[in-house]
Amino acid sequence: MRLIEQIGKWLDRRLQLGEPIREIAEHSVPRRSASWWYVFGSAALTVFALQIVTGIMLALIYVPSASEAWNSLQFLNHDVALGWFIRALHGWGSNFMVAIVLMHMVQVFLFGAYKFPRELTWLIGVFLLLMTLGMAFSGQVLRFDQDAYWGLGIGASIASRTPIVGAALVKLILGGPIIGGATLSRFFVLHVFVIPGLLIAFVSLHLFLVLKVGINEWPMPGRIVCKETYVRQYEELLKKDGVPFVPYGIWKDLIFSAIILLALALFAVFFGPFGPTGVPDPTIIQTVPKPDYFFLWIYALLALLPPSLETPALLIGPVVAIAALVLLPFVAGEGEKHWRRRPVAVLSVILIALTLGMFTHLAGFSPWSPKMDAWSGEPAPDNFLHGRTALERKGAAVFQEKQCRNCHSLAGKGGQRGPALDSVATRLTRDQLVRQVLQGGGNMPAYGKNLSPAETTALVSFLSILRPPGAPPAYDPSRVNNDTNATESSSARH
């Protein structure tokens, strides 16, 4: 023990770091800021540190080459002792980090911490958020599987829509004309050298500013931030009710970080590593690529935007979003900090969270995509076949064969791209069904060229019996006299 003390003293004589470290540790914070609400930033830092450690561990085995990456991940998963665990920690660490960074941001926003004099801290924070998302995306690319391959294709397609420089931008991103070896190397460099370097530098700056400007005080309704008086008021608050960060604040940070690390380890153990999914072989086209969790909302947005709005939204949307975040502390740098006096801020958070949450939820089952194997995988429901005529049954077969089921569900099974057809006969008359099938419209392809007259007749006969028992069939008011007889005779048949 005495030896350690002596070595410590010997080092400190030369380094002279003991005193500054003590000053930093014991810097004064407002008593109420040593709160459970102020633990997200340190938790993000803890997870980042874990990501660095596990990242270095993975780099011991991982090969950043398009021909070897997938194999090296399989090797890590199955052949290296606890390789799967390190991969799981790193993968779940990525999700945890994005989640915690977002929580940190929401907390900072709702507590008004971005206001004077902490604007620069906020700006660096915005940059750190973007870098964190950059790490999440580039990490997904390094897991070089089918999702990564087609995800890169989607990224390239989006980038290509940039006016004038689009095509050049695609080659710059891919490192060549196609997604290949150069592409993976590029993303490896970003994920392992460039972005982590920036993260370390800017996290340090972020922390430096927290120390220099001081942690945000606990907001109180009616305590207004005013540039002329704020710094003096903050210093008075520290004098009156300040406590040293160590130990008053740090124990909460430590306990929360420990809980997060424990949760992360449990997720890693129970849910295991992410992928890799199939080999990144572009000739295997039986694949349904999906992005990682935190990019699912973009995937949904791209399916749901009207086509004409898509390119403008893709190009202008991110600029507007980043500009809004950057301008926030300059537009609202003074005034109320407490969320109860900032209804617009609270509503914005709720609206954005609901929107992102909704899009993410929808992306989970992507109702906009045809279900590629529904036509051969989901049999026609019994109740629509029982006691039907031969023609109607033939129609049911046509319905399956022509892949109608890929977009239209029956009895809750099948695609959700088009409307469910269980009660289509209550909405469309026979004539309207024929027109819709042959000419398409309303986002449905025209089947005129691919259906023989006999198939069309059979299909429409089948469709015109699709209605719940007792529900009246659709009729054409302009031909009501002629059709009433027809529909009566057809319902008499059932």
Added chain:
Amino acid sequence: MATRSQNTIPPTTTPVQNTISRRSVLVKLGILLNGLIAIALTIPIIRYLFSAVTRERKNGYLSWISLGSITQFPEGETRLATFRNPDVTPTDGPTADTSCWVRHVSGERFQVFAINCAHLGCPVRWFSQSGLFMCPCHGGVYYEDGSRAAGPPERGLFTYPCKVENGLVQIQAGELPTPGSPRAHNLERKNPCA
């Protein structure tokens, strides 16, 4: 500093001033020299970085590739073909191969569609029964001639320039087709090649 110089240095301070200005010139010269060398070094670095974009060759990355004999593609049908990218780097692995849909219209008339959806590049699948290409990602649908049928794409499938030579179906390929590539616009709704 000022008081000390009054005590120790004689009133004629011109030589001292000269020394200072000479030093500052030397510092400036040093900065200038480093700046010039930095700029000189930046040029090759930037050229290296952008080499994927600024490739100087007539057709860029494109060349003619054979997809196989004409007999492999029965008339009136659409079949999947794979080809190897003309520019393969040593580490491309499986990504050097690409698929495409070959539609044999009639005789020597062919249409060769990129596998990539014109919306965001996911692989489209052909359904011969309904004569449609469907995309699994965002629900783009195309007719058998590649024209847009439904969903988010704003245009038809990308078509490779193609020709039949010595009984071989050949396409001009080598670049990932994306909605923004200048060639993509030229290739839209082109007549089936002869």
